[in-house]
Amino acid sequence: xxxxxxxxxxxxxxxxxxxxxxxxxxxxxxxxxxxxxxxxxxxxxxxxxxxxxxxxxxxxxxxxxxxxxxxxxxxxxxxxxxxxxxxxxxxxxxxxxxxxxxxxxxxxxxxxxxxxxxxxxxxxxxxxxxxxxxxxxxxxxxxxxxxxxxxxxxxxxxxxxxxxxxxxxxxxxxxxxxxxxxxxxxxxxxxxxxxxxxxxxxxxxxxxxxxxxxxxxxxxxxxxxxxxxxxxxxxxxxxxxxxxxxxxxxxxxxxxxxxxxxxxxxxxxxxxxxxx
Numbered sequence: 001x002x003x004x005x006x007x008x009x010x011x012x013x014x015x016x017x018x019x020x021x022x023x024x025x026x027x028x029x030x031x032x033x034x035x036x037x038x039x040x041x042x043x044x045x046x047x048x049x050x051x052x053x054x055x056x057x058x059x060x061x062x063x064x065x066x067x068x069x070x071x072x073x074x075x076x077x078x079x080x081x082x083x084x085x086x087x088x089x090x091x092x093x094x095x096x097x098x099x100x101x102x103x104x105x106x107x108x109x110x111x112x113x114x115x116x117x118x119x120x121x122x123x124x125x126x127x128x129x130x131x132x133x134x135x136x137x138x139x140x141x142x143x144x145x146x147x148x149x150x151x152x153x154x155x156x157x158x159x160x161x162x163x164x165x166x167x168x169x170x171x172x173x174x175x176x177x178x179x180x181x182x183x184x185x186x187x188x189x190x191x192x193x194x195x196x197x198x199x200x201x202x203x204x205x206x207x208x209x210x211x212x213x214x215x216x217x218x219x220x221x222x223x224x225x226x227x228x229x230x231x232x233x234x235x236x237x238x239x240x241x242x243x244x245x246x247x248x249x250x251x252x253x254x255x256x257x258x259x260x261x262x263x264x265x266x267x268x269x270x271x272x273x274x275x276x
Contacts, residue, residue, distance in 0.1 A: 001042060003071075003072060003075055003135075004035065004135075005035045005036075005038060005039045005042075006071060007025070007072055007134075007135075008021065008025060008027075008035040008036065008039075009035075009061075009064070009065075010068055010069060010072065011024055011032075012036060012048065013057055013061065013065055016054075016055045016056070017055060018032050018033060018055065023148070024148065024149065026126060026127035026130045026131065027127065036048065043060070045058070045060040046058050046061075047060055047061035047064065048061055076135065076136055079136065079137075088117050088118065088264065089117060089118035089119065089120060090110065090117055090119055090120070090265065091119075091121075091122070091137065091138050091139045091140070092106065092107070092119065092121045092122070092138070092139070092140050092141075093121075093122045093123075093124050093128075093129050093132055093133070093140070093141045093142070094121070094123060094129070094141065094143065095123070095125065095126055095129060095142070095145070096123055096207045096208055097144045097183070097184075097207060097208075097209055097252075098143050098252050098253075099123045099142070100208065100209045100210050101144075101158060101250070101252050102142050102157065102158055102252050103121055103142065106142070106272055106275070107119060107121060109272065109275045110272070114268055114271075117268070122138070124138075126145060126147075129141050129143060129147075130149070133147070133152065133256075133257065134151065134152075136257065139256070139260075139265060139268075139269075140254065140255075140256055140268075140269060140272060141256070142157070142254055142255070143252070143253055143255065144185065144251060144252055144253070145185065146253055147253070147255050151257060151258055151259075152255050152256070152257060152258065153255070153256050153257070153258050154253050154254070154255045155254055155273065156251050156252070156253055157252050157254040157273065158251070158276070159249050159250065159251050159252075160226035160227060160228060160249060160250045161227045161244060161245070161248075162184060162188055162224050162226060162227065162245045162248050162249060162250055163224065163225065163242070163243060163244040163245060164192065164196065164222060164223070164241075164242045164243050164244075164245070165222070165224075165225045165229065165239055165241055166222055166239070166240045166242055167216040167217065167221060167222070167223065167237060167238070167239055168216065168217070168219070168220025168221065168238060169220050169238070170238065170240060171222070174196060174198065174199070174242070175198065176198055176199055176200065176201040176203070177203055178203065178220070178221040179199045179201070179202040179203060179221065179222045179223065180202060180203065180204045180206070180212045180215055180216055180221050180222065181199075181202035181204065181205045181206070181223075181224075182206060182207070182209060182224060182225070183205070183206070184224060184248075184250060187248055188224060188245055188248045191245045191246065191247070191248050192224055195243060203221065213229075216237075217237050224245065226250055227241070227244070254272065254273055256269050
């Protein structure tokens with residue numbers, strides 16, 4: 001049985017709401033329902049009484065709950081113990097933009113400050129990042145969006161203002177045919193389109209800053225970029241700031257579990273958190 005089925009069951013039992021459980025687990029509501037259905041099929045019983053605006057545990061669900069909690073806890077402890085015995089290593093996970101903005105500096109810091117530790121780095125979706133962090137597969141997580149979890153400590157590690165820039169040959173007219181849309185989030189997009197509604201379309205859409213910058217340097221164009229972007233571009237490339245996005249900034253968060261049991265890991269987390 002997949003342990004994620006039990007963690008989903010525990011979350012639904014805690015929230016008594018499929019939608020809230022789905023939000024907390026970064027899943028769709030249909031995925032949560034499917035997992036509960038498979039769990040009920042496995043145990044050949046009904047675990048929840050589903051009524052309008054009310055979800056209650058059945059007697060079978062009440063009996064299963066303490067076993068599910070104990071099993072999840074035991075399996076996580078076993079995983080951590082095996083990892084500790086195998087080697088000293090730290091796993092860093094990040095969403096695409098966060099990885100490009102922060103991971104190179106973080107990895108260099110870890111290698112220099114903790115040379116005896118091996119480092120594994122992965123680029124993940126926000127859903128996978130949250131799941132792996134809660135399952136303790138990932139030790140330190142980075143993202144450009146906050147994680148909603150009472151079990152996770154999150155803080156802003158990096159923050160930059162955003163602005164619309166023209167890169168390369170300056171254009172007389174701001175047009176969508178020159179626009180490279182980087183996914184900075186819904187708020188940044190809404191603020192941009194309020195001032196420049198013609199940029200609703202784009203010649204390229206991407207969640208990768210590196211890919212966007214490569215395209216802009218080779219073809220020129222318009223893009224919303226951090227205000228310190230000139231430091232990352234070749235000096236031969238012309239860059240002009242057109243307009244700042246008011247009350248919008250790029251934030252990169254660092255996330256860790258509140259309870260960290262692995263020996264040496266709290267010191268690494270503290271060091272990375274202060275390496276701004």
